[in-house]
Amino acid sequence: MSIETTFRESLSELDVAVTRTTPGSCADAIADAADGKTIGVPLPEGLTLPPDVIDRPTNGDLETAETGVTPATLGIAETGSVHLESDRAGTELVSLYPQRHVAVLRTEDLVSDVATAIDRLGPDLRAGGSGVIATGPSATADMGSLVVGAHGPGEVHVVLVEAGR
Amino acid sequence: MSRAGQGDRTERGDRTGRDERADRTARIREAMREEGDAIAEHTREHNAGRKAVTEDFPEYETLRERARAVKEDAIENLPDLVDRLRESVEANGGHLYVADDAADANRYIVETVGDAETVVKSKSMTTEEIDLNDALEAAGVEPVETDLGEWVIQLAEESPSHLIGPAMHKDRAEIAALFAEVFDPADPPETATELTAFAREMLGKRIREADVGLTGANFVVAESGSLALVTNEGNARKVASTPDTHIAVSGVEKIVPTVEDLEPFLNLLSRAGAGQELSAYTSLLTPPVASPVPDFDAPDEPLSAPDDEGTTANPDREFHLVLIDNGRLAMREDEDLRETLYCVRCGACANSCGNFQSVGGHVFGGETYTGGIAGGWEAGIEGLNVAGEFNDLCTGCSRCVPACPVKIDIPWINTVVRDRINRRKADASDFAFLPDGLAPDAEPAGLDLGKRFVGDFATLAKWGHRTAPLANRLADAGPVRAALERVVGIDRRRDLPTFASESLVEWFDRRGGARIPLADADRDAILYPDTYTNYVDVERGKAAVRALEALGVHVRVPSLPPSGRPPLSQGMVATAEERAHDLYAALAEHVDADRDVVVVEPSDLAMIRSEYERFLEPAAFERLAGASYEVLEYVYGLLENGASIDALVGGDDATRTSELAYHPHCQARTLDLEVYTLTVLERAGYDVRTSDTECCGMAGSFGYKTEYYELSIDVGEPLVEDFGGTDRTLVASGTSCGEQLDALLDRPARHPIELLAPPDSASR
Ligand code: SF4
Numbered sequence: 001m002s003i004e005t006t007f008r009e010s011l012s013e014l015d016v017a018v019t020r021t022t023p024g025s026c027a028d029a030i031a032d033a034a035d036g037k038t039i040g041v042p043l044p045e046g047l048t049l050p051p052d053v054i055d056r057p058t059n060g061d062l063e064t065a066e067t068g069v070t071p072a073t074l075g076i077a078e079t080g081s082v083h084l085e086s087d088r089a090g091t092e093l094v095s096l097y098p099q100r101h102v103a104v105l106r107t108e109d110l111v112s113d114v115a116t117a118i119d120r121l122g123p124d125l126r127a128g129g130s131g132v133i134a135t136g137p138s139a140t141a142d143m144g145s146l147v148v149g150a151h152g153p154g155e156v157h158v159v160l161v162e163a164g165r
Numbered sequence: 166m167s168r169a170g171q172g173d174r175t176e177r178g179d180r181t182g183r184d185e186r187a188d189r190t191a192r193i194r195e196a197m198r199e200e201g202d203a204i205a206e207h208t209r210e211h212n213a214g215r216k217a218v219t220e221d222f223p224e225y226e227t228l229r230e231r232a233r234a235v236k237e238d239a240i241e242n243l244p245d246l247v248d249r250l251r252e253s254v255e256a257n258g259g260h261l262y263v264a265d266d267a268a269d270a271n272r273y274i275v276e277t278v279g280d281a282e283t284v285v286k287s288k289s290m291t292t293e294e295i296d297l298n299d300a301l302e303a304a305g306v307e308p309v310e311t312d313l314g315e316w317v318i319q320l321a322e323e324s325p326s327h328l329i330g331p332a333m334h335k336d337r338a339e340i341a342a343l344f345a346e347v348f349d350p351a352d353p354p355e356t357a358t359e360l361t362a363f364a365r366e367m368l369g370k371r372i373r374e375a376d377v378g379l380t381g382a383n384f385v386v387a388e389s390g391s392l393a394l395v396t397n398e399g400n401a402r403k404v405a406s407t408p409d410t411h412i413a414v415s416g417v418e419k420i421v422p423t424v425e426d427l428e429p430f431l432n433l434l435s436r437a438g439a440g441q442e443l444s445a446y447t448s449l450l451t452p453p454v455a456s457p458v459p460d461f462d463a464p465d466e467p468l469s470a471p472d473d474e475g476t477t478a479n480p481d482r483e484f485h486l487v488l489i490d491n492g493r494l495a496m497r498e499d500e501d502l503r504e505t506l507y508c509v510r511c512g513a514c515a516n517s518c519g520n521f522q523s524v525g526g527h528v529f530g531g532e533t534y535t536g537g538i539a540g541g542w543e544a545g546i547e548g549l550n551v552a553g554e555f556n557d558l559c560t561g562c563s564r565c566v567p568a569c570p571v572k573i574d575i576p577w578i579n580t581v582v583r584d585r586i587n588r589r590k591a592d593a594s595d596f597a598f599l600p601d602g603l604a605p606d607a608e609p610a611g612l613d614l615g616k617r618f619v620g621d622f623a624t625l626a627k628w629g630h631r632t633a634p635l636a637n638r639l640a641d642a643g644p645v646r647a648a649l650e651r652v653v654g655i656d657r658r659r660d661l662p663t664f665a666s667e668s669l670v671e672w673f674d675r676r677g678g679a680r681i682p683l684a685d686a687d688r689d690a691i692l693y694p695d696t697y698t699n700y701v702d703v704e705r706g707k708a709a710v711r712a713l714e715a716l717g718v719h720v721r722v723p724s725l726p727p728s729g730r731p732p733l734s735q736g737m738v739a740t741a742e743e744r745a746h747d748l749y750a751a752l753a754e755h756v757d758a759d760r761d762v763v764v765v766e767p768s769d770l771a772m773i774r775s776e777y778e779r780f781l782e783p784a785a786f787e788r789l790a791g792a793s794y795e796v797l798e799y800v801y802g803l804l805e806n807g808a809s810i811d812a813l814v815g816g817d818d819a820t821r822t823s824e825l826a827y828h829p830h831c832q833a834r835t836l837d838l839e840v841y842t843l844t845v846l847e848r849a850g851y852d853v854r855t856s857d858t859e860c861c862g863m864a865g866s867f868g869y870k871t872e873y874y875e876l877s878i879d880v881g882e883p884l885v886e887d888f889g890g891t892d893r894t895l896v897a898s899g900t901s902c903g904e905q906l907d908a909l910l911d912r913p914a915r916h917p918i919e920l921l922a923p924p925d926s927a928s929r
Contacts, residue, residue, distance in 0.1 A: 042474075056471060060464025063373070079443050086454045088473040092406050093456055096399060114443070115428050121449060122424040126389045128257055129476050130450040133431075135443045138399040141207070142314035142330065143360040144337025150313065150361055151368070152399025152446065 003077045003110050004160070010080030011158060014136035015148075018158045023047055026104065026161050033102045033157040036066030041089040043071050043104055047161060057094065068098040068153070072105040074120060075158070078113045079135055082158065083121065086130035095134070101153040103134075107162050186654055186872040193876050196528040200326065200334035201879070204525035207333045212516040212859075214440015215568065222436070232429040233572045236507035239421050240497055246387040246420045247488070253390035258453055259484035263417065266491050270414070271300035274379075277412060277485050278306055281376035285368075285408070287394070287401035288312035289381030290510060291416050291489055293325060294533040294546060297379075308379075309371045311400040313364050320347050326526035327535055328512040329438050334525045368400070373461040378404035382415040383509065384430060385486070388423050392486075394448040395434055402446055409458045410483045417488040418497075418506040424449075430509060433570035438511035453482035496545035501581040505541030507571045514538050514565035514575050519831075519860035519880040520558045529558045537565045540579040553586045557873070560864030561734050562831035563771070577779070583736025587616060615654040615870070620735035622866070623727035626700040629664035637663050656874040660904070662701045669699045669706035673722040679714070686719035688803070690761040691752070692796075695769040696727050697900040708922035709765055709796050715923050716800065716808040721760070725751050728769040733776060734865050745772070745780035749789055762793040765918070767898050768865065770795045771832035795833060796918050797898070801841040810848045813921045825853045825920070826888040828906060830899035831860040842898065842917050849921055854893060858883045861897070863905035881909045896920065 011018050021029040023046050030040075031050040039057035040049045049055050053069055070091040072082035082103045086092040095101045111117050117133065124131075138152030148154055219225045239246060247263060254261040264270035274297060278284055284306055286292065298308040298319070310319040314332035318325055321343055325331030332340070337357055344363060345353040354363040372378075380401050384393040392413055394401045405411050421427060427449070435441040455476045457469035496502045515521045515536025518529070526535025531543030531551040537559050544552035559579035566574060590613060629637070650657050667675070683689060690713060698706040706722075713720050729744030752762060764770040774790045781789070794802065804810055825846060829839035839855070846853050862880030867873055888895065888910060895914035897903045903914040 057468050058465050059459045059461050059468055062459055062468055063461060063464070081443060081447075085476060086406070086450070086456045087476045088455050088457060088469055088479065090457050090459075090468045092402065092454070093459060093468065096402050096406070114432050118425060118428045118431070124476075125386070125391045125424045125449055125451050128451050128478055130391075130452065130454040130456075131448075132402060133443065133447040133449065135445055135447075138397065138445050140313050140361055140398045141439075142312070142317065142332055142398075143340055143357040143364070144335075145357045147357050147361040149365075150398035150400070151311065151365060151372075151403055 003112055004107060006077040006112070007075055007080060007110055010078060014080045014156075016080060016136055016156045016158060018160055020160045020162065022164060023161055026159065029159045030069055030102055030104065033159060034067040034069065035100055037061070037064060038067040038069060039065040039094055039098065040069035041071070041087070041091050041094050044106070047071075047104060057090070062090075062093055062097050065098040067100040067102060068094040068096070069102045069104065070095045072103040072158075073109060073131065074117055075105045075110045075160075076112075076114060076117050076133070077110055081117075081133045081135040083117065083131055083133050085124075086132075092130075092132065096152050099149070099153055100155040100157065101134075102157045102159060104159045104161060107160055189872040190875070193524055193528055193872070196524045197876065197879055200525045200527060201523055203336045204326065204334050205522050207330060208327075208516045208522045211439055211512070212568075215437055215513055215516065216440075218436045218440050218442060224432075225436075228429045228433050229570055229572050232433055232509075232570060233507065235421055235426045235429065236571055239426075240418060240503065240506050242422075243417065243420065243494075243497060246422060247417065249387040249422075250385065250390060250420055250486075253386075253388060254484075254486055257390045257451060257484075258478055259390065259486060261486045261488065263488045264490065267295035267489075270295050270487055270489050270491070271297055273487060274412060274414070275300055275304045275306070277410075278304070278377050281306055281410075283307045283309055283371065283375045284377045284379050285309050285311050285372050285375040285404050286315075287378075287380045287396065287404045288315050288331070289379070289414055290325070290328060290533060291381055291414050292379070294491065295489065297414070309368070309375070311368050311372060311404055312396070313361065313398060316364060316368065317343065320344075324527070324533075325535065326530070327515055328510045330512070334527065372400075372403050372407050373459075375408045377410045377412060378406075378408040379412045379414065380405050382413045382419055382486075383434065384427055385415055385420045385488075386422075386424050386427065387420050389451055390486075391424060391449060391451040393427055393431065394450065395431075395444045395446070396448075397445040399446055402448055405448065405450060405452070406454060406456045407459060409481055410485075411452055411454075412485045412487060413452070414487045414489065417490050417493050420488075430570075434509055434511055437513040437568065437570040452484035453478040455479050458482065492546040496541075499545070501578065502541050502545050504573050505538060505545060505578060507573055508538050508542070509571060511570055512536065513568040513570065517564045517568040517859055519562065519564070519858070519862055519864075520560065520876065523876055523879045524558070529555050531555060537575040537579065538573065540575070540582050544582045544585070549582070549586055549589060552582050556583050556586060557867075557870075560860070560867040562860040562864050563775075563835040564831050564859040566835050577776075580733060580736055580738060584738040587613065587736050616735040616737070620732040620737045620740065622731040623696045626662075626664060626696050629662075630666065630668055630700040650871055654871045655869050656871040658874055659869050659908070662697070662904075664700055665703045667703065669694045669703045670722055670724045672703060672707060673710065679719050679721060681714050681717060681719045683719045685717075687717040687808070688761060689719045689759065690721070690763050690799070691725075691755050692720050692722045693725060693762055693764045693769065694722055695764065695766040696731075698765045702900055702903075702916070705765055705916035705919055707925070708916065708919040709763070711925065712796075712800060712813060712918050712922040713763065715812040716803045718803070728772040730768045730772045731866065733772070741776070742780045745777050748773075749777070749781055749785055752789060753785070756788055756792045760792070761799065762789070763796050763799045764793060765796050765898075765916070766900060767795060767830040767833035767838065771836060774836060795836075795838050795841070795898070797842040797845050798838055800918075800921070801845050804845065804848065810845075813923065814849050823851055824891070824893045825851050825896045826856070826891060826893035827853050827896040827917070828856045828858065828861055828884060828888075828902055828914075830897065830902055831864070833898060834859075845921065846896070846917055851920070853896075854888075854891070856884055856887045858887065861899075861902045861905040863901040865901050868901070868905060877905070878909065881905050885909050894920070
């Protein structure tokens, strides 16, 4: 099974929607995945946010936005996780506060398992970097039964961008 | 021995054992009534989840080995790691403080927090341990718990009942009532979804306004100063990234050397604890983090400057790491408690524990920690008095041992703690003036009578057998039962074992010994006459002899010393060790002569295969353990080596039906033995339904004790659900499991070998 197939299966077990797209259609895919007032942080070179995404959110936007769009630095196939790096632009906050998170991941950044992900993240962590391995939406079982959507987003959507244009 | 576990906060009053027992009975009864249902539902769910995600996960065992090895090294090198960590944290621009005890930690945190109004917290058992919230409140700072379960506990002014589910003892309706009472909302939330939305809303506001964010840490990395924070709700992410000051508080034992060392733990933690592959969020932070500090009071200001990019630490952020000793460094020096420091606090030992499933952490727990491993934590941090409050609840069933992701021998820790408690009580008792030589055995003279009575079951059984039927009549007599209950705490509602007037060894001699001559035999085996099989349930011993002979084995049944299981379960470690040496000495020659040792009672086999490792020289242990077999395991081996199952089938036992309900013994399960019994019974043509209840609740002598009788019946309740509606023949290998099944279902249980052995007349 290809690493991408494994990743997609893991995402579907987590109820995370996924759209596969090309760099050229990335903005459209994001627009489809977003819902309501949308904030975002700059994407890696070659990828752009749709025009109606607020790419320089204010503190107020962070509080009121319904969707947050951020890049993901890694995807872990076996667990359906994405790694989100804490950066000055605010990826951590933008991926965390709104009810819906759209993570933009390049297929070449997929790794097979947690061990490989940790090997990749080691140098960054040693250099002072931070981030989160996010696996599905936030959840809690503390209110008597399992509820999806606790402090973090209740819906996650992965936009998977293949190499090329 | 070091001083860990020796210093206590409170002194024992001189109340009698009877009063204590009555108190305990009442507390247990209340917990079962008020909290038992919610706890049972959630722990069993987590436990089943753990089994489901670990069963089909081939790397699981290797990961456990690796995690264990990392912890062993890390604790060994702890002082060096603290030094390395200090360098890393300071190089990153953060601060590291190592606090000696709770007061020291609280002082530092209160100072650091300064004139802040609110501190938002994500879940941290360590801050519960040091009572940080009280210290903050005393300093005029409001602590707000943001983990939903922890918040519920804070609002209800209660303590956590489980390591990862602090409010596990509350059901939805109770939480709804609590919110309604505290907040009196116009539209009170009712469903779990509404309750969660309500909490998110309330707490979201508190987080946005807070001055300081305080988290725990699941792991701390020495080489980089990184933290791993594992949560599902996302509150730790918010708490660590929203206020400009982040304080992380953790026990000093959480340090691992390198980032790569995190890997086995991240793969294990959520699987073991909650049955998840990974929790929703594994934050790996090297603080201070790069994220901009949102200022919600300035909604029109940009979150970050347009030219601000990259991932270097944000200079507006401040980070403090507070590592807490509070007894841990002394535990590190304590050979028996040290292992506790490997604990990653996943809660699997609580979830897999029959007693915990019934009472939860308010009874099975100490000041802070809950479940089996709380024995080690509370003994090391609070002292023996606190650990002594709940130590009995670990019955040594061992079901937590395979559940623990770092392979901690939790029952052993509790046994050692029990031994220390015994000795301390004895020192304080009226008998302490007796010179050591007058003490009848290796235990202190003033040892609790109940413990001595049960712990010395071998002597009692021998006496009972010699004086049977008098002993049996006496044991049934009302006044004797009343005295037994009053003096040694044996509950009147239990049937006492009936002693046989002819022991297994005597029977075997009388029939003329082995019926398969050595020259014709395929194997030469000792059938170990354990105390129960020899003096109480002799029939299963006879069945074992007949079954083995039918399979061509030359059987010997010599008189042998007891294994030491009962004294060990009473915490009489020195006595158990003496027994181990005696039994080894008595068996060594047989083992040298290549004889197999076949054991009927699973708890005795578990002694030989597991606990003896602590008592015997390594080579002696290996030799004896390697030559010993549980009887059905042995039968399976004989069948695999060419013996025919046909030799076993065809008995004319009228009570036998072809449908069986089999409850595997807890310790046999831990040794993965139940598969042999199941396979042999199935090969013999039986239809077997196996229970997945971890322990029957009797757990040796536990269920005989007055204060635990009701609990032990409650623990066995799932067996009634499993087997109650059927008329399947009950099958159990453990004597106490058999007693319990009989008590629960009102029909006798058979040992599997009795369903396989040819009838007496048919044996050669
Ligand atoms: S002792 Fe083992 S099973 Fe129990 S909480 Fe600690 S790590 Fe988990």
